[in-house]
Amino acid sequence: MTIVLDRISKSFGQVEVLKTLSLEVNPGEFLVLLGASGSGKTTALRMIAGLESVSSGRIVIGQRDVTNVLPKNRDVAMVFQSYALYPHKTVFDNIAYPLAVRKRPKAEIESSVRDVARQVQLDQLLDRFPRQLSGGQRQRVALARAIVRRPSAFLMDEPLSNLDAKLRGHMRAELKHMQHELGIATIYVTHDQIEAMTLAHRVAILERGVLQQLDTPANIYNRPANLFVAGFIGSPPMNVLEGSLTQGRFECGSGSFGTASTSSGKAVVAGIRPEDGRLTAEGSGHLAGEIYASELIGDHTLVTCRCGDATVTVKADKDFDGAIGQRVGVGFEPRVVHLFDKATGERIS
Structure with a gap:
């Protein structure tokens, strides 16, 4: 499903943190919003999710203008940096939660959870609690909880930043493969250029709320649009x-x-x-x-x-x-x- 940001802006009082951002995410595309802290990338993601209001412009998901639609009615799934798992629930119940609140049949919940758990290699851990899991396993639970809904779009806010370097590399490969298999449009926020270059079909680089360049990783690296992009990309x-x-x-x-x-x-x-x-x-x-x-x-x-x-x-x-x-x-x-x-x-x- 297509996601369109049509000249969206966001201000907090006199401070404009996002300035007339326009871009289109194609069905099945993995688009990364890349920028340093304060560039406006997380604000943009939260606006798509409905967690922040839009000061001007509009957001369209599929054929629907969702600019003023409540988050629960936007059919998007968000994965947070902090995992946001329920500590008193098992892995199974954490993954099943989005289906349970929608009162899906128990047989459907059981089948869906076990199917998704196999995809993220958690099928042997469904009876454990979050405190009994490693950081990487907890992150996979958060991903599975988002996947099980089969939403129109995935929104991911630096989901790998709490993992160690080796596990981040492993999870990048897993995440890219899962997104390819599911074919669901994904918007991923990060400050890490390696994540952006390895995961994305296209990268949108933001600086102080302004879009600097939107292109494939190869084109951004080989033909940076300006000095900021040239200095930001490459290590x-x-x-x-x-x-x-x-x-x-x-x-x-x-x-x-x-x-x-x-x-x-x-x-x-x-x-x-x-x-x-x-x-x-x-x-x-x-x-x-x-x-x-x-x-x-x-x-x-x-x-x-x-x-x-x-x-x-x-x-x-x-x-x-x-x-x-x-x-x-x-x-x-x-x-x-x-x-x-x-x-x-x-x-x-």
């Missing part, structure tokens, strides 16, 4: 150099190089992803600098160089053993250079 983030552009040739304090552009501008920012750069001998490459630090990550080494007033990070071979202070060059292909207008932050090329 380590994109290297940025301030300089000028003359018919496609970029010049800065530590060197000059050609780009894929033919434009000119006096105040331009060039961006290079760490994996697109390479270390070269002193006097070669496009930028001159010296090694500031190196960090062995495992399968590669992150080498940070001081190039004039800028810091440039390059992914080098895992066997790299350059010394701090060593003079080096940094090279790259013209096609990998991203160009942005310094004044507006918007992408040039």
